[in-house]
Amino acid sequence: MKSLSSRARIAFAISSSPPHRPRGVACSTERASSDEVADRAALALGESRIPAAFGKLREAWERTVRPSVRRTLLLALALLRRDEALEFLMNRLEEDTERVASDALAALALYARDDSVRDRIDKILTKRKSAALRAVFEKEFKR
Numbered sequence: 001m002k003s004l005s006s007r008a009r010i011a012f013a014i015s016s017s018p019p020h021r022p023r024g025v026a027c028s029t030e031r032a033s034s035d036e037v038a039d040r041a042a043l044a045l046g047e048s049r050i051p052a053a054f055g056k057l058r059e060a061w062e063r064t065v066r067p068s069v070r071r072t073l074l075l076a077l078a079l080l081r082r083d084e085a086l087e088f089l090m091n092r093l094e095e096d097t098e099r100v101a102s103d104a105l106a107a108l109a110l111y112a113r114d115d116s117v118r119d120r121i122d123k124i125l126t127k128r129k130s131a132a133l134r135a136v137f138e139k140e141f142k143r
Contacts, residue, residue, distance in 0.1 A: 045057055077107065093124050
């Protein structure tokens with residue numbers, strides 16, 4: 001396994017909890033701190049750029065319904081800078097509700113200087129014909 005920061009090792013250990021324990025990106029007994037721990041763990045996994053992190057983050061996305069946590073998971077996926085994560089984000093932009101697509105678009109802003117990504121996003125937005133998503137694109141992808 002690639003050399004990880006201590007935060008990433010902890011986050012990966014948390015996300016790899018055995019099935020008999022509460023599952024998720026992170027576990028905590030208090031709801032408020034649980035979201036904060038989950039956010040930190042997700043972002044640490046994203047920053048780690050390790051291949052196994054994609055599956056963990058995608059699984060967390062699929063299990064989570066809270067928009068704030070899902071938004072953080074999308075950002076963590078973008079931080080991975082992996083092809084499968086980019087495809088996942090593009091699919092959210094293309095297929096999901098406007099709210100989810102907007103969050104995916106904000107996460108994709110990490111790729112703002114990548115012309116091929118910008119072109120793909122532009123094509124998706126043209127196809128979706130959403131003024132709200134176009135506004136998010138203009139705001140997040142300023143050059």
